[in-house]
Amino acid sequence: MVKRKRVAVIGAGLGGLSAAIRLAVNGFDVDLYEQGDKAGGKANQISLNGFRFDTGPSLLTMPFVIKELFEYSGERIEDYLELIPLRNLCKYFYPDKTIINAYADVGKFAEEISTKTIDAAQSVKQYLKYAEKIYELTAELFLFSDFSDRQNFYKPEALKTLFQINKIDPFRTMHQANKSFFKDPKTIQLFDRYATYNGSNPYKAPATLNIIQHVEYNLGGFILKQGVYSLVEALYNLAKKKGVKFFFNSKVTQILQDNFSVKGLLVNRNGIHEKKEYDVVIANADVNYTYKNLLNNSDTKSAKRYSKLEPSSSAMVFYWGVKGRNENLDVHNILFSKDYKKEFIDLFEKQVCPEDPTVYIYISSKFNISDAPEDHENWYVMINAPYIQNQNWNEELQKSRNNIIKKINEILGIDVETKIIFEKVLTPEMIEQSTSSFRGSLYGISSNGKSAAFVRQKIKSKEYNGLYFCGGSAHPGGGIPLVILSGKLAAEAVMKS
Ligand SMILES: Cc1cc2nc3c(=O)[nH]c(=O)nc-3n(C[C@H](O)[C@H](O)[C@H](O)COP(=O)(O)OP(=O)(O)OC[C@H]3O[C@@H](n4cnc5c(N)ncnc54)[C@H](O)[C@@H]3O)c2cc1C
Incomplete structure (x- = not known):
């Protein structure tokens, strides 16, 4: 009889929860260790003196990624979460007192731009078509596929992207591209801002990142009626229902390995040090931190390369x-x-x-x-x-x-x-x-260069057998939908192996 793999997830961030749920749904025994006293990581909340605050993420995009996770688990998202589409994605105030409402209705938003700036409504529509094309050509390969699996580069979608490389605009910066569509500094500043959605600089980041504007304007921005933390609570409840075992106040101090094969974890649970055996470890903790502090090995090629980014x-x-x-x-x-x-x-x-x-x-x-x-x-x-x-x-x-x-x-x-x-x-x-996030970064490595998507930590470790990564510092990057996708890719890679 084939022995069932024992899986440990380090970290109850959104990526870790996503990976754990999928594996549990597929019959794996999953133990999840979290150093804090509750799930969420960067997505957390404060409730004090009658006020409640989401502490980290505040805007939700690509909710279909979350919906898919519930469907995969045989559940209905409506039974856990109340999602509301925003009518006004953001209200922009400029130093000269101009106010621009970024209406979710693209036609209305384009009119707003044409009223408040010297740019035409048509330019906004053309720009969002251009952003849509980037999504169409890149999403399957760059967001929904595992880069550690070379097969994905030979898929028809990948070849389609390669043959239309100019359309994904990797050679200009976001700012250069935005300047080519618009004349008014206000419109340019508004669209340049999207570089900050993954912690980058619009004057350096490749224009391919203008994909984000498609995600927000064409696919929509959402709020969760009970706050972003209700998403964490929903995934935590779903994970428990599917059999994931949670260990809070449990700091993993080492990933045990023998000859580059994962063997288990050392865990400090409320001051008690325990050794646990596992065949597979998924690190939802930051990649740099994992190499330095949990593998105690900054000498592998990946660790060295990653620490320089x-x-x-x-x-x-x-x-x-x-x-x-x-x-x-x-x-x-x-x-x-x-x-x-x-x-x-x-x-x-x-x-x-x-x-x-x-x-x-x-x-x-x-x-x-x-x-x-x-x-x-x-x-x-x-x-x-x-x-x-x-x-x-x-x-x-x-x-x-x-x-x-x-x-x-x-x-x-x-x-x-x-x-x-x-x-x-x-x-x-x-x-x-x-959260053990390296240098307090919000989204792992920056995209201030053309190669970020390629140099980001892949889902499956190249050096350690049985080690996988998920979360904002791993492929495909930071932000709620991407880390949930990252967890999905990690779970799929484990199942494939
Ligand atoms: C202020 C702020 C604003 C943001 N705004 C947005 C936004 O509007 N929209 C958006 O989509 N995203 C936003 N983000 C980014 C988003 O929050 C993150 O990309 C996402 O939540 C990260 O999830 P993750 O899976 O990488 O895990 P993380 O949240 O990084 O969690 C990792 C978990 O691992 C645990 N851990 C680490 N080391 C150990 C160890 N040794 N043992 C046990 N546990 C360990 C940590 O305690 C933590 O709980 C924001 C983030 C911040 C901080």
């Missing part, structure tokens, strides 16, 4: 309980900086928090009133921050707080400092400490 940016987030309601704000709001290029020089070259940051404000109490007490709002206020590189984070935090308050005052005319009755913060150091 530039991380994606991090974030500084303020969770503010705010007195009063602000009708001028929507669920997702952006207050743009004056000089976008300088902002990315600050982030990636000077490696400091931007002096004039673009400020993102997400208010979930706009659609779920129970997220804040009556006549209050829960403001999640985020700026892009550099990855960790010897900065003084106390100084960066104070400086950024002042800059944000100043900006909100200037653009919105709100003296927010006098209205804050609750405050918590998240810094890059805290992100690294709570």
